[in-house]
Amino acid sequence: MIVPIQIITLLSIFQISVLASDWPQWRGPDSNGIADASDLPTVWSKSK
Secondary structure: OHHHHHHHHHHHHHHHHHHHOOOOOOOOOOOOOOOOOOOOOOOOOOOO
């Protein structure tokens, strides 16, 4: 019975630490997923 409680406790601690961390790189600096680049490819090819 102690093992499931320990697993739940460890998973809870991990979840809290992930939620509390700041991820500034996620979806760009403004967190909006918009790229500032202007020369982006519009067609994908197998050679590139």
